[in-house]
Amino acid sequence: MPRTFGRTDYAATRLMLGIAVALPPAVTIGLPLLGWAKGEPLGWSGQVGHEQDLPASLAAAGPGAELTWDGTANLTLAEPDAVDRLVALLPGAAGSLLVAAGALLLLGFVRRVQDGAPFAPGSVRVLRTLAGLVVAGAILVPLLDMVADNRLVGAALTEGAEPPVSATFGFGWFLLAVLLLVLAEAFDRGVRLADDVEGLV
Amino acid sequence: MPPEEPHRIICRLDELLAERDMTLTALADRIGVTVVNLSVLKNQRARAVRFSTLTAICEALDCQPGDVFTLAPA
Numbered sequence: 001m002p003r004t005f006g007r008t009d010y011a012a013t014r015l016m017l018g019i020a021v022a023l024p025p026a027v028t029i030g031l032p033l034l035g036w037a038k039g040e041p042l043g044w045s046g047q048v049g050h051e052q053d054l055p056a057s058l059a060a061a062g063p064g065a066e067l068t069w070d071g072t073a074n075l076t077l078a079e080p081d082a083v084d085r086l087v088a089l090l091p092g093a094a095g096s097l098l099v100a101a102g103a104l105l106l107l108g109f110v111r112r113v114q115d116g117a118p119f120a121p122g123s124v125r126v127l128r129t130l131a132g133l134v135v136a137g138a139i140l141v142p143l144l145d146m147v148a149d150n151r152l153v154g155a156a157l158t159e160g161a162e163p164p165v166s167a168t169f170g171f172g173w174f175l176l177a178v179l180l181l182v183l184a185e186a187f188d189r190g191v192r193l194a195d196d197v198e199g200l201v
Numbered sequence: 202m203p204p205e206e207p208h209r210i211i212c213r214l215d216e217l218l219a220e221r222d223m224t225l226t227a228l229a230d231r232i233g234v235t236v237v238n239l240s241v242l243k244n245q246r247a248r249a250v251r252f253s254t255l256t257a258i259c260e261a262l263d264c265q266p267g268d269v270f271t272l273a274p275a
Binding site: 197198199200201 | 234238239241242246247248249250251254
């Protein structure tokens with residue numbers, strides 16, 4: 001049975017997926033841990049919970065235009081404690097571990113395609129699991145961001161200032177999950193069609 | 202998986218290969234069909250055969266389709 005990928009394409013695909021497995025956790029977990037070990041200050045970008053017009057001294061709006069600042073601030077904590085560091089790590093770690101898990105699933109999927117058997121029950125499970133990972137990330141990462149924002153912005157503001165409590169959920173991720181489930185259904189039909197030609201030489 | 206459809210077709214590929222002192226692997230290499238698929242055929246597990254596969258087998262073994270398949274008595 002002819003291979004579906006050329007040898008170079010297959011190797012390149014596996015390499016890219018391997019990078020997707022290894023690189024995000026290295027960046028989102030490894031680098032912050034390294035900074036922690038070195039005692040570096042903790043940087044964070046978060047919402048301070050206010051929106052206001054941008055002063056003209058910062059950026060003058062042209063005719064018919066309005067400029068507002070949405071409350072995003074870059075903050076640095078000179079002496080963060082362990083909880084600060086861990087909380088800052090969580091959103092990126094969760095996202096990158098979900099991406100790594102998805103890439104691992106895709107490695108198996110690509111191998112199945114390369115073996116000429118893409119329409120197998122395992123492929124349907126991969127697609128459904130990927131949809132689940134996307135939904136998990138779409139809910140978990142904004143919630144962890146909210147927790148981190150609350151903790152770190154609160155630590156940076158003066159006593160008595162109220163840190164924000166809000167999460168922003170991206171509708172696009174849920175739409176992506178739905179598309180993956182639709183694709184899983186199409187592959188499920190493909191599994192049944194492949195069964196029909198099982199034993200065809 | 203759909204239910205097996207009963208049939209009485211016997212594939213005599215192993216006999217033809219033995220007569221010609223040819224291995225299944227050699228036949229697979231010659232006609233461009235995988236060993237796995239030829240094994241399915243040889244072990245009576247095939248449910249359908251493409252005309253192109255049958256043509257390639259007959260050309261490689263210098264035989265007729267009736268030499269490859271026979272109908273077992275009822």
